[in-house]
Amino acid sequence: MNQRLQSFSQWLQEQNISFALITSTPNVFYLSGFYSDPHERLLALLVFPNSEPMLVCPQMEVSQAKRAGWQYDTLGYSDTDNPWELIYKNINARQVVPEQIAIEKSHLSLERYEQLHTYFPVRSFLNAEEKLRELRMIKDEKEIVILRQAAELADFGVDIGIKALAEGKTELDIIATIEYELKKKGVREMSFATMVLTGQKTADPHGVPGLATVQHGDFVLFDLGVVLDGYCSDITRTVVVGKATDEQKTIYETVLKAQLAAIHASRPGTEIGSIDKEARAIIEQAGYGAYFTHRVGHGLGIEVHEYPSMNATNTMPLQRGMVFTIEPGIYVPSIGGVRIEDDVFITDDGVETLTSYPKELLTI
Structure with a gap:
């Protein structure tokens, strides 16, 4: 993983966070190198404390993500798919039992939070933004x-x-x-x-x-x-x-x-x-x-x-x-x-x- 993903993943380990769901275009770009504005569609980066990350984006943008240098799993979905269900299945396949999930509280809409909570009724949602601000504040x-x-x-x-x-x-x-x-x-x-x-x-x-x-x-x-x-x-x-x-x-x-x-x-x-x-x-x-x-x-x-x-x-x-x-x-x-x-x-x-x-x- 690149240094940014490594630093963020290390923070997840330190905070005992099961995984992070990053959904804002700037933070997805910062961590992945892939810049996308999917409009009303879901763009997300799943970052884990002990395994490789996964990008979630519309199927029509998968090739763009690869051209941007993304080398890890990509979950592309069509307009008739439910991306939350696909995320749920992928998390289960990784044998991750979520207890705490990190999100961007100022970005994740109430509608999307409700979808996330439906599939992952964890005991707490933590805010990832302070750590991401800290990382982004110091430019390389x-x-x-x-x-x-x-x-x-x-x-x-x-x-x-x-x-x-x-x-x-x-x-x-x-x-x-x-x-x-x-x-x-x-x-x-x-x-x-x-x-x-x-x-x-x-x-x-x-x-x-x-x-x-x-x-x-x-x-x-x-x-x-x-x-x-x-x-x-x-x-x-x-x-x-x-x-x-x-x-x-x-x-x-x-x-x-x-x-x-x-x-x-x-x-x-x-x-x-x-x-x-x-x-x-x-x-x-x-x-x-x-x-x-x-x-x-x-x-x-x-x-x-x-x-x-x-x-x-x-x-x-x-x-x-x-x-x-x-x-x-x-x-x-x-x-x-x-x-x-x-x-x-x-x-x-x-x-x-x-x-x-x-x-x-x-x-x-």
Whole structure:
């Protein structure tokens, strides 16, 4: 078994868990190397403490799993099969008598839990997610290589968007240009819905792009990322169209100062909460504390938002191999908003910034 499966299987042994049923696409991918979104159909990975794992997927995806490198048993089922019954028969054939089963409690639906419990009325269902988060939080060298490449493509996307800026263009016009050029680079999927916001819409951290047009004097905010080989990138840059006002400059320079300070503070052993506090203190001292309305960042990897959560109450120390975003922002409804976001990687003795698009205030 690969190292990830071995580590997870060892945990099952330590916890006296009969087997784990992993059903979320990201965690199945992490453990198996097979990425699938089966829609309403069941995708599952059965991991055992003392025997080889088994993948459960629609029959039409079995060949894809093998091409992805899956070398163990695969239980393929048709649309007329009951996959839970097939799982039950397979577990019985292995002579496993389940007592405790590990599942992803935040992912397994009530309907699927009831199916599972019907076939396996065990004394307890334990949550596997904390262990999987712990494993996924520390990236290996192969993952870092992919994340660097994904970050480079995010830089490219921002560059395309800024070059496409012109007064009168709509937010969706610019998004179409960004995604078209990225697809020409081989990007099949974005990490999330690409965000281009202009004017006062930039004051909404999760604004929805539409037919608003770029006007002279606007802040324009770009927030985008790509999925590359199953891993996400995430970058935000903010520019001004035309000449920036004094307050726009102050807001921008405050966010940039906060972001750089947070990156500088990121090193092994530092408490995560102190990174948020470092950025927040600078923004508060400038008088904009009430306009910084979210945490300073989030973990990044197979999912665009994963552990650790970079919030002020998190006392976990940073460790080598963690990858996360640092993205402070100021959002003033009457003026607009600024967010500056980079993807960073904790090294043996410091931090490496994976995204590299310039951060000085650009006026277009």
